[in-house]
Structures are given as structure tokens and as C-alpha cells.
Amino acid sequence: MNAIDRGGAWHPMIELALARLREFAREPEAVFWAFIFPILMSVTMALAFPGGGNKPAIVGIEPGEGSAAVRSQLAREPGITVRDIPAGREARALREGDVHLLVIPGNPPTYRFDPARDESRIARLLVDAALKRAAGRSDPWSAREEPVQLPGSRYVDWLIPGIVGLSIMGTSMWGIGFAIVQARMRKLLKRLVASPMRKREYLIAQVVGRLVLLAPEAGAPLVFGVLVLGMPIQGSILSTCLICLAGALAFGGIGLLLASRARTFEAISGLMNLSTVPMWVVSGVFFSASNFPQAMQPLIQALPLTALVNALRSIILEGAALQSVTRELAILAVWGLGSFALALRIFRWR
Amino acid sequence: MIGVSCTNLVKRYGDVVAVDGLSFHVSRGECFGLLGPNGAGKTTTIEILEGLLEPDAGDVEILGLRWKQHDRELRQRLGVQLQETQFAEKLSVEETLRLFRSFYHRGRTLDDLLRIVELESKRRSWVGKLSGGQKQRLAVACALAGDPDLLFLDEPTTGLDPQSRRQLWELLSQFRQQGGTILLTTHYMDEAETLCDRVAIIDHGRVIAEGSPRELIATLGAPRVVTHQGTLEDVFVALTGRHLREE
Numbered sequence: 001m002n003a004i005d006r007g008g009a010w011h012p013m014i015e016l017a018l019a020r021l022r023e024f025a026r027e028p029e030a031v032f033w034a035f036i037f038p039i040l041m042s043v044t045m046a047l048a049f050p051g052g053g054n055k056p057a058i059v060g061i062e063p064g065e066g067s068a069a070v071r072s073q074l075a076r077e078p079g080i081t082v083r084d085i086p087a088g089r090e091a092r093a094l095r096e097g098d099v100h101l102l103v104i105p106g107n108p109p110t111y112r113f114d115p116a117r118d119e120s121r122i123a124r125l126l127v128d129a130a131l132k133r134a135a136g137r138s139d140p141w142s143a144r145e146e147p148v149q150l151p152g153s154r155y156v157d158w159l160i161p162g163i164v165g166l167s168i169m170g171t172s173m174w175g176i177g178f179a180i181v182q183a184r185m186r187k188l189l190k191r192l193v194a195s196p197m198r199k200r201e202y203l204i205a206q207v208v209g210r211l212v213l214l215a216p217e218a219g220a221p222l223v224f225g226v227l228v229l230g231m232p233i234q235g236s237i238l239s240t241c242l243i244c245l246a247g248a249l250a251f252g253g254i255g256l257l258l259a260s261r262a263r264t265f266e267a268i269s270g271l272m273n274l275s276t277v278p279m280w281v282v283s284g285v286f287f288s289a290s291n292f293p294q295a296m297q298p299l300i301q302a303l304p305l306t307a308l309v310n311a312l313r314s315i316i317l318e319g320a321a322l323q324s325v326t327r328e329l330a331i332l333a334v335w336g337l338g339s340f341a342l343a344l345r346i347f348r349w350r
Numbered sequence: 351m352i353g354v355s356c357t358n359l360v361k362r363y364g365d366v367v368a369v370d371g372l373s374f375h376v377s378r379g380e381c382f383g384l385l386g387p388n389g390a391g392k393t394t395t396i397e398i399l400e401g402l403l404e405p406d407a408g409d410v411e412i413l414g415l416r417w418k419q420h421d422r423e424l425r426q427r428l429g430v431q432l433q434e435t436q437f438a439e440k441l442s443v444e445e446t447l448r449l450f451r452s453f454y455h456r457g458r459t460l461d462d463l464l465r466i467v468e469l470e471s472k473r474r475s476w477v478g479k480l481s482g483g484q485k486q487r488l489a490v491a492c493a494l495a496g497d498p499d500l501l502f503l504d505e506p507t508t509g510l511d512p513q514s515r516r517q518l519w520e521l522l523s524q525f526r527q528q529g530g531t532i533l534l535t536t537h538y539m540d541e542a543e544t545l546c547d548r549v550a551i552i553d554h555g556r557v558i559a560e561g562s563p564r565e566l567i568a569t570l571g572a573p574r575v576v577t578h579q580g581t582l583e584d585v586f587v588a589l590t591g592r593h594l595r596e597e
Binding site: 004006007008010011014016018019023026027183186187191195350 | 441
């Protein structure tokens with residue numbers, strides 16, 4: 001009577017995690033999104049922000065008296081590309097970013113540009129220097145230039161750990177949330193609690209069942225970054241993996257919490273979007289979180305995605321050791337354990 | 351020995367009284383049926399007995415134990431089939447059964463279970479590919495996984511074709527023969543007459559009649575039974591002036 005006979009089945013937690021994993025693996029769309037989405041995103045980013053190489057300033061010239069002279073002066077200049085614009089389309093070309101700056105020839109010439117755009121301000125400096133030099137200005141000296149290309153300092157290198165963080169957040173939360181709501185809608189949860197299954201084992205298994213997928217999910221953008229984009233991993237691979245694991249556990253817990261009461265896909269989608277979209281924006285995935293006002297920083301830094309992305313960047317780009325990201329790990333642990341404990345309390349099994 | 355005993359059960363949902371002072375007793379080894387139209391309170395009652403719902407008032411004893419003190423032990427000794435449970439479509443029959451078997455500390459082997467419910471040939475099929483009858487037999491197999499002393503079945507044959515119903519009845523008779531106790535709800539008269547030793551007819555959350563199907567039919571006055579053999583349907587009509595399957 002004391003010996004437990006499970007009739008050849010494994011421990012319930014293993015069986016529950018296996019069931020979860022099998023269901024996922026048999027859902028082709030889910031597999032596609034979990035693996036392909038992060039790579040697709042990295043490729044798109046790589047195309048949009050090619051590493052190295054200076055982007056030329058693109059300049060339009062308003063047709064009229066003197067425009068041919070201005071054109072030949074600017075076309076000689078390296079770093080400036082002159083683009084022809086059909087007459088009457090100048091304002092539109094500026095607005096769409098087809099040209100960074102419009103030169104209206106004259107004495108003196110007029111520059112029309114949007115000073116809020118970085119590339120337009122650079123174009124103004126280049127064009128101004130070129131035209132003044134052509135008009136006879138002589139430079140007192142020309143500085144010696146030492147171009148530096150540090151590996152890991154490109155935008156795309158900075159972006160990849162962000163994409164890894166997004167991927168972990170997205171797949172952990174959506175995967176767990178939808179599976180639970182579906183089981184609830186099918187009355188399967190109710191059937192499970194009518195059996196001797198332990199509730200916390202079910203919840204743990206939902207998170208653990210997804211961890212097996214973490215390797216490809218987080219690994220895909222990392223391997224792509226290293227092999228295709230030449231991103232260096234300065235820190236240890238093991239530390240990187242541990243951070244990814246901590247992130248997956250934290251977001252798994254949050255996924256459980258969000259799914260703990262929802263009865264419909266509409267409800268869970270709303271909750272997921274409400275909690276993930278703000279983090280897409282403020283957590284420093286695409287641009288630094290320091291762009292936001294100082295008053296918001298304590299909140300932003302406490303968000304799980306911020307902690308995950310910061311920790312990943314420290315390890316991957318700066319080669320930091322695991323102890324230097326203790327704070328981030330602690331933030332992830334608090335989110336994960338807190339959400340799990342709350343989810344277990346308020347979970348709707350019917 | 352007590353199989354199931356409930357006394358003065360009450361369950362309200364807001365202003366609606368779903369179960370209104372309901373009492374009955376089931377002995378070990380008995381098959382007891384809760385009979386009544388949809389909305390009579392059958393499912394609420396059985397879910398209270400299964401420990402899934404808390405009654406607002408009343409007392410429940412299952413196999414001599416109570417949910418408050420013996421939840422874990424009771425769960426190990428009960429088999430439950432719920433109305434409307436849909437198992438994961440992309441798990442196989444064997445995988446589903448194995449999952450449920452893993453929750454129990456003792457019980458039948460998977461091969462045994464598959465044989466009892468005649469799903470051996472379907473063991474590797476996905477649940478989503480099964481017919482209604484096969485799905486229902488899988489649900490019963492999951493309920494039998496822990497070799498239970500007591501089986502709760504909520505409308506086990508609703509929506510099944512006649513052949514599948516007979517197959518399931520056969521299966522439940524075997525469980526009875528091995529000493530098992532069954533409490534089931536149904537709104538099929540023939541099902542209650544075939545399977546149950548005793549039935550309680552429920553309407554508006556109360557027991558309006560209780561006894562063996564034969565006894566209940568015998569309570570009908572002779573005039574009602576001139577054209578055909580009396581059935582439990584006639585008993586219900588006689589008691590309420592309404593038909594069971596309507597509403």
C-alpha cells in the first residue's frame with residue numbers, strides 16, 4: 001500500500017509536462033512562430049540597419065537658376081548623394097525621408113530640412129561645408145581621422161539581445177496563457193481537479209513543459225546573430241543560458257497569472273497585450289530605456305523585460321560575470337515566484 | 351456500508367436555488383440514478399458530491415469520509431466522468447490515459463484499461479479523431495484509472511448512438527459485478543431502468559420520488575398503463591404533469 005504504483009506512467013509532473021510539450025509540438029503554427037519569428041525579426045533588423053559603412057546624406061536640389069552648379073559641387077563630395085526630385089514634389093520628398101535636405105540655390109542658398117531628424121542635421125553640415133569650400137573658403141587644417149569599429153558596438157549587436165528577450169517573453173507568456181485558457185474552455189481543468197492531481201504540479205508543469213523549447217527559441221536569434229551578423233558573445237555561454245532560463249521562468253509565472261482567471265481567448269489576448277506591449281516600448285529593446293524621463297526609471301528598471309534585456313546585454317556585449325547581474329536576476333525571481341504564488345491562489349479551475 | 355450520503359443539500363446561484371434541500375443515500379455496491387429534466391439540479395448535486403462545488407448548506411459523506419478532512423484520500427478512491435469534458439485533441443488515447451493513470455497511487459495497467467473500454471486498436475490515435483462513443487469510453491477509462499470504489503457519471507450516454515450506449519452500459523455492468531458503486535445522472539428513462547437499482551427523480555432541486563424503477567412504475571395507477579408498459583417517463587409525467595425531455 002505504501003509503494004506507489006503508477007501503472008507504468010511517470011511522476012504526474014513529468015507526464016503533465018510531456019503532455020504540454022506534445023501538444024505544442026503537434027501544433028505546426030505554434031512551432032513556426034516560436035522558431036521563425038525571432039529569426040525573421042533579426043533578419044529584418046539586419047536589413048534595416050546594415051552594420052558599418054557610412055550612410056550618405058541624400059540631398060535634393062530645387063530646379064532653377066544656379067541649380068546645375070550646386071549639383072556639380074555637391075556630386076563631387078564623398079558622403080553626399082544628390083537625388084533628383086520631380087518638380088513640385090520637394091515637400092513630399094522631405095516629409096517621406098526620400099531626401100534629408102533640400103537646397104534652394106541662391107546667394108546665399110537656402111537649406112530646407114527638419115532639424116528634429118538626425119540625418120537631416122548631418123546633411124546640413126556636410127552640404128554647408130561643401131558649398132562654402134566650393135565658394136572659396138579655405139580650411140585652416142584638416143584633422144587626422146581614426147575610424148574605430150569595435151566588434152559588438154553596432155546597433156544590430158545591441159539589438160539582438162533585445163530580440164532574444166522579446167522572444168522569451170512572447171513565447172513563454174502566449175504559449176502558457178493560450179494553453180491554459182483552452183484547457184479551461186474545454187472543461188479539462190475541471191476534470192483534472194476532480195482527479196487526485198496536485199494543482200501546483202499542474203502549474204509548474206505548464207512552465208517546465210515550455211523550458212525545453214527555450215533552447216531553440218532563445219538560441220535561434222543568438223546563433224543567427226553570431227553566425228550571420230557576426231555579433232560577438234563576450235561573456236560566458238553558460239551565463240547567457242542561465243539568464244535566458246531565469247527570464248523564461250519569470251515570464252512563465254506571469255503567463256500563469258494572466259491566464260489564472262481568463263475564460264476566453266479574447267480575455268487572455270487583451271491581458272497579454274496590455275502587459276507585453278508597454279514593455280516592447282519602454283524596456284529598451286529597440287532603443288535605450290534611458291530615453292524615458294528620470295521619474296519613470298525606477299518603474300522601467302523594475303520591469304521583467306528590462307531586467308532580462310539588461311542582463312543579456314551585460315553578459316553578451318560587455319562580457320560581464322553572472323554576479324554583476326544579481327540585481328536583474330533578483331528582479332526576475334521576484335516576478336516569477338510572486339506571479340506563481342498569486343496564480344496558485346486565484347486560479348480558476350472550472 | 352455508506353457509498354454516498356447527502357442530507358439537506360442546498361446550493362444557490364444568486365437568486366436561483368439550484369439544489370433545494372436534497373437528501374438521499376447510496377449503499378456500497380449499488381447503482382443509483384439521479385433522474386430529471388435539464389436544469390433540475392442533477393449536475394450541481396453530483397458536482398457537490400464530487401467535491402468540486404461547496405454546498406451552501408447540508409452534509410455530504412462519501413465512502414464514510416468527508417471532503418474537508420479527507421480530500422486527497424477521497425480523490426484517490428473516486429472515479430469521475432464530467433459532462434462536456436473535452437480531452438486534448440492532439441494527444442493519443444494512450445497518452446491521455448497514461449496522464450490520468452499517473453495521478454493514482456494504485457490501479458489498473460494501461461493495457462487493462464484499454465481492453466476494458468475496447469480501445470486497444472485506437473491506442474495511438476489522436477483523441478480528436480475518435481467518434482463520440484469512443485471519446486466517452488476514453489472518459490470512462492480515465493475515471494477507472496485508479497480502480498475506484500465509487501464512480502460518478504454525469505449523463506454518460508447523452509448524444510451517443512444506440513450501439514455506443516449499449517457498449518457503455520455493458521462496461522458499467524462489469525464494474526458493478528466487481529463490487530463497484532455507481533452514482534449517475536441521466537435524463538434517459540431506459541438508461542435508468544437498465545442500469546440502476548434505485549433512482550431519485552429530481553425536479554426544481556428536490557427529490558420528488560425515490561425507489562427502484564419497478565416500484566416507481568408500480569405507483570402509477572392502472573389506467574395510465576393500459577396502452578403500453580409503464581416507464582419512468584410515465585412516473586415523471588404523473589408527478590409533475592410535464593415530460594422529462596422537454597424544457
